[in-house]
Amino acid sequence: MITSKELREKWIKFYEERGHVNIGAVSLIGDGTTGVMFNVAGMQPLMPYLLGKKHPMGTKLCNVQGCVRTVDIDSVGDATHFTFFEMMGNWSLGDYFKKDKTKWSFELLTEVFGFDKEKICSTVFEGNESVPRDEETASYLKELGIKPENIFYLDKSNNWWELEGTVGTPCGPDNEWFYPRHDNPCCDKCDVNCDCGRYVEIGNDVYMQYKKLEGGKYTELENKNVDTGFGLDRLLLFLNGLDDGYKTDLFIGAIEHLEKASGVKYGTDEKMTKAMRIVADHTRTAVMLIGDRNGILPSNTGAGYILRRLLRRAIRYCKNLGIEATEMCEVAKIFIEKIYDEAYPLLVEKEGYILDEITKEIKKFESTLASGLKEFEKCVTGMERKNAFMSQKDPAYVPETEISGKQAFRLYDTFGYPLELTVELAEERGLTVDQNGFNEAFKAHQELSKAQAQAAKGGLTEQSETTIKYHTATHIMLAGLRKMFGTGTEQKGSNITEERLRFDFNCDHKMTAEELSELEKFVNDVINKGIDVVKTELPYSKAVEEGAYGVFTAESNDQIVSIYTIEGVDKQICGGPHVKNTKELGEFKIKKEESSSGGVRRIKAILR
Numbered sequence: 001m002i003t004s005k006e007l008r009e010k011w012i013k014f015y016e017e018r019g020h021v022n023i024g025a026v027s028l029i030g031d032g033t034t035g036v037m038f039n040v041a042g043m044q045p046l047m048p049y050l051l052g053k054k055h056p057m058g059t060k061l062c063n064v065q066g067c068v069r070t071v072d073i074d075s076v077g078d079a080t081h082f083t084f085f086e087m088m089g090n091w092s093l094g095d096y097f098k099k100d101k102t103k104w105s106f107e108l109l110t111e112v113f114g115f116d117k118e119k120i121c122s123t124v125f126e127g128n129e130s131v132p133r134d135e136e137t138a139s140y141l142k143e144l145g146i147k148p149e150n151i152f153y154l155d156k157s158n159n160w161w162e163l164e165g166t167v168g169t170p171c172g173p174d175n176e177w178f179y180p181r182h183d184n185p186c187c188d189k190c191d192v193n194c195d196c197g198r199y200v201e202i203g204n205d206v207y208m209q210y211k212k213l214e215g216g217k218y219t220e221l222e223n224k225n226v227d228t229g230f231g232l233d234r235l236l237l238f239l240n241g242l243d244d245g246y247k248t249d250l251f252i253g254a255i256e257h258l259e260k261a262s263g264v265k266y267g268t269d270e271k272m273t274k275a276m277r278i279v280a281d282h283t284r285t286a287v288m289l290i291g292d293r294n295g296i297l298p299s300n301t302g303a304g305y306i307l308r309r310l311l312r313r314a315i316r317y318c319k320n321l322g323i324e325a326t327e328m329c330e331v332a333k334i335f336i337e338k339i340y341d342e343a344y345p346l347l348v349e350k351e352g353y354i355l356d357e358i359t360k361e362i363k364k365f366e367s368t369l370a371s372g373l374k375e376f377e378k379c380v381t382g383m384e385r386k387n388a389f390m391s392q393k394d395p396a397y398v399p400e401t402e403i404s405g406k407q408a409f410r411l412y413d414t415f416g417y418p419l420e421l422t423v424e425l426a427e428e429r430g431l432t433v434d435q436n437g438f439n440e441a442f443k444a445h446q447e448l449s450k451a452q453a454q455a456a457k458g459g460l461t462e463q464s465e466t467t468i469k470y471h472t473a474t475h476i477m478l479a480g481l482r483k484m485f486g487t488g489t490e491q492k493g494s495n496i497t498e499e500r501l502r503f504d505f506n507c508d509h510k511m512t513a514e515e516l517s518e519l520e521k522f523v524n525d526v527i528n529k530g531i532d533v534v535k536t537e538l539p540y541s542k543a544v545e546e547g548a549y550g551v552f553t554a555e556s557n558d559q560i561v562s563i564y565t566i567e568g569v570d571k572q573i574c575g576g577p578h579v580k581n582t583k584e585l586g587e588f589k590i591k592k593e594e595s596s597s598g599g600v601r602r603i604k605a606i607l608r
Contacts, residue, residue, distance in 0.1 A: 002239045003249045011088045015062035025065045029294040037303040038068035042087030043227045062090035077274040079244040084285040086232040094223035102140040117145045125173030126153035134173045157606045161206045170208035203230030253334040254280040262321040275317040282314035283331045290354045291347040298361045311361045325362045372417035405437015470501040472578040479570035480522035492600045500606045507601040511593050523588040530583035534565045548573050
């Protein structure tokens with residue numbers, strides 16, 4: 001079994017032997033220059049040098065960089081999601097290029113890590129009207145022994161890197177490396193394009209060989225760069241033949257401690273296993289953020305709020321395990337003293353400080369939970385009194401047994417009481433909670449916060465031209481879905497990045513190829529018609545009366561809301577912003593349709 005320490009050492013040694021300098025890792029905490037709170041990718045700190053600045057340590061660099069990513073925090077609890085992870089990287093700043101890089105990546109995978117070259121798959125850029133197919137990389141892969149049938153040509157959304165919305169910046173194709181998790185294909189066409197999950201990406205090499213010009217054109221760069229990124233956690237999984245990231249040496253000590261403290265064997269109970277993963281993951285990330293050279297503390301704003309959310313979520317799941325939250329400090333010690341003592345020696349120096357801050361947050365949240373419990377009891381007592389009074393007045397009266405969504409949200413918003421804890425307490429009293437009502441109140445709160453932020457800032461400054469286009473495209477797509485499946489079709493979730501849109505909606509079946517084609521045609525027809533997107537403002541009640549809909553729920557019928565109308569297509573209540581005319585969107589393409597959860601489907605799509 002290869003350990004995480006050995007994997008770090010092998011990576012650095014391999015590239016140092018090939019003339020690279022180990023530049024070490026930078027702080028996990030964003031310095032304000034990149035627009036993000038945390039370093040979310042290994043290449044992020046190298047961006048100024050990839051864009052042309054001279055690096056003081058030369059042109060051939062390598063490191064292992066810690067990253068923190070919390071956009072999908074709710075996914076943590078399964079076998080593969082983590083909020084803290086490490087990226088192993090190496091870079092050429094105008095030095096070597098495709099031939100050396102493909103050779104080294106191949107040697108590393110086959111000679112150092114023992115991957116079977118017969119099973120290795122690779123994807124390269126298929127080319128388009130602006131840039132030719134990357135046959136150069138493909139030819140090097142074949143020379144190295146990668147089977148031609150294991151080389152796949154994919155489009156710009158899959159095998160191309162560039163900074164969206166910029167001109168004059170480096171960009172180019174990338175070469176991604178895939179390996180099968182097992183030897184049991186789901187069908188005759190089971191390859192890297194299959195959704196079954198058999199093939200997993202283990203790393204990629206980005207070749208910055210072009211400069212982006214005006215009008216979507218590109219020209220060759222004189223000095224070309226290479227940016228390589230391999231996930232340490234994922235590679236560790238593969239090398240040890242595992243399918244659960246919490247069974248590697250990075251977590252096994254923490255999991256064993258939680259097993260002993262709770263008396264529950266990991267993997268025997270789904271709910272308890274999820275709780276162990278969350279406590280272990282969130283405690284690890286808290287250790288890293290507090291112990292960082294630019295360490296932060298829990299607070300109610302910014303990065304400190306994210307840290308507080310992680311700690312309090314871990315505290316809640318300690319309750320699910322039936323253990324004291326102070327066990328988190330014992331888990332933290334394992335990470336500091338046994339797992340990351342060599343890679344992150346500053347954690348050992350700051351151990352006492354880290355444990356003190358975690359303990360303080362535990363005490364604060366336990367006090368919050370106590371205040372919330374008193375308020376919960378008030379809700380129940382009020383319901384019981386009402387039931388007693390009404391039963392005396394009317395023998396046919398049916399007693400209330402549900403805590404309202406507004407009450408549940410007040411417990412959450414005012415007292416920091418998580419919904420799942422309110423549900424758990426209600427069940428103990430033979431009651432239920434209106435969770436749909438809670439979600440509606442939560443959405444209303446979010447929309448109001450967005451509206452207030454807009455009023456203060458004069459616009460959503462975090463939005464880019466690309467994400468605004470994708471936002472408008474989701475409106476049109478939802479209109480198409482409502483036309484196909486009825487007006488009961490609603491948004492259940494949305495996530496937009498510079499590269500794609502992801503949209504969740506209620507649907508009782510997997511969409512057929514014909515339905516997806518129909519939806520795609522609907523959106524593109526609207527785009528091609530060049531319809532103006534018109535913003536108006538009305539009181540909420542008037543907007544609804546005129547047929548507007550949306551996830552927004554106003555606090556009162558008189559609240560002024562924004563309505564975005566695409567005449568003859570859609571009329572939604574939304575905080576915006578949107579494009580001025582649908583023709584600005586280009587071409588809409590659905591990339592994937594899959595299950596999100598029970599009764600909820602997910603569509604991923606791009607604009608090109």
